[in-house]
Amino acid sequence: MLDIKNLQVTVEGKQILKGIDLHVNAGEVHAIMGPNGSGKSTLARALAGHPQYEVSAGEATFDGKDLLDLDPDERAREGVFMAFQYPVEIAGVNNAYFLKAAVNAKRKHQGLPELDAMEFMQLIKEKSKLLDIDQSMLSRAVNEGFSGGEKKRNEIFQMALLEPRLAILDETDSGLDIDALKLVAAGVNAMRHPDRAIIVVTHYQRLLDYIVPDYVHVLTGGRIVKSGGKELALELEKKGYGWIESGAQPVGA
């Protein structure tokens, strides 16, 4: 589904990603782990099409299409979804209104009829239970005045509404207490599907106790330096990133 070859990304003139190769199939959950500043979030944002993340070399195809050639909104309508590390507060834009516009933008793209207010409320009702989204979160402005946990839940709620083909969760666990983390993880797990791929970007193993990945990749210094199964995450948790960053083999391995 997603094929990344030698992806190099520059932010404000500084090269952050120095050649990423990654292959993700439908139905798989990949975790990208790495220390702060390794380029994890850069990878997520570049895939979502953030204008400040400039692709200087390499390619990324999504379902055979050149992903990098698409505008961020085209990527979204094609089924790429990024849950933001820092969801943006948008004063004055009602959350429910925004969600309806997003859902209908995608439906229009798929050639489906747009949902009217009643149908949309029905959809909201159905999807909100799992993530404990209450009415007040829908009637407020997008992310405005939301707690950290509410913002992250709102992101996964959007994912549930938009049903992407490829979901990229950028440090969705950061700042969450254990209850919120479980809630968010349950929301993500409910979205696991043979037609859908999920990339979980995280610094910590903790989230991966709840969203169990099929593959784990370690990103450091702008490159994927190690890939493995879910046990790799546990190893990282025990030993930290130091042994990989220094290029040394883990003690006792």
Add this chain to the structure above:
Amino acid sequence: MAQVVEKLQPWLAAIERRPHGGPRWLQDLRDRGAARFAALGFPTVRDEEWRFTNISPIANAEFVPATEAAPVTSHSLRGVAYSDVPNRIVVLNGRFASQLSRVNGLANGVRVGSLAAAVTEHADVVPRYLGQLADFGTKAFTALNTALSVDGLYVHIADGVVLDEPLHLLFVTTSADLPQPIMSNVRTLVVVGDRCQVRIVESYVGPDGGAYFTNAVTEIFAGDGAVVDHYKVQQESLDAFHVASMHVHAARNANVSSHSFSLGGKIARNDVGALLDGEGAECTLNGLYLADGDRLVDNHTTIDHAKAHCPSHEIYKGILGGKARAVFNGKIVVRQDAQKTDAKQTNRALLLSDHASINTKPQLEIFADDVKCTHGAAIGQLDEDAIFYLRARGLTYFEARDMMIHAFAGEILDRVKVEPLRVALEGELYAQLAKDLAEIDAA
């Protein structure tokens, strides 16, 4: 200097021909206005109050006072926003137009109509209020209005009356067929008794392409515990000049809110002054303005806290495209006796083009020590992060941008409590914005 005097000459000639007649006190008021205008002349950019607003296009044009109203059928009012309402009181080229006006089922104790008529018919009330707030001693345009005004509107609401339906005061200029551009020195006097409740909408409109001049002065007196909800809609022709001042006197526990929507005019200048002159009086001044091309919109507000325990709230927002310029000057005065004042002022402007600009200045003059005053200003372009967030959810750049702009304006529009007015304003504003944005996208 001689040149300046020469430019003033046609104006002084107009002043010489000022209206006469009526009671002695009124003639005296006109005379004093005329004398002050002759002494003051027009303000220049050397005046602090007019630093960023050069009104020489007004001073240099030879406007003549409208002598006779050109015909306007009610049919031609049809395109005017919020004109199809039960209570519509129309002033046409400076004079009350009874044939265009209608009122339905006004409560006893409510008088609405011609100010000129009220001067004699409400002879015990009008002289006590007219000209009491609008300072013509230092303000040239107010002096000009005071000297030249022939008519305007008068609203008087007796103590304790609650009006359900809003009053729409509609000021129309029809300059199109006249040989010389005209000016209307319109005057509005609103006297709201104790414990009254009223909603008043003041609109100013003119024909597309009309290069006329509206010089309006409004005085509003709110009695003890009165609730006055006021809206001003400035929708003049894009080639017209609009200079207006509104003066509010709020007595004890009065609650006055005024929302200004400034959409038209080549040069539009709004002065709003509110005097909180009784304990517990509350005042809200909000504004939303839109300008494009090479238009200029200037809002000067003053909230004068004269007594203790008076809260005031103020939010002004502007959207500027093209080479438009805006000025916002928000003055808050807290006098020595005005302890426990709680004043909050916010001023925000959204610049849609690199060539649009705004000069903004909060001005706090605080002479009491136990007060809370906050002010904030934010000028800028659309938030790129927010645009990206919306796009990352599938909205196109244009959809995202429009959503952001509508949200920006919505903060003020949503405060309009008269539902059909809000809907009409949204329609007008968004249509104008759509036109501006289409031009930006085409460029």
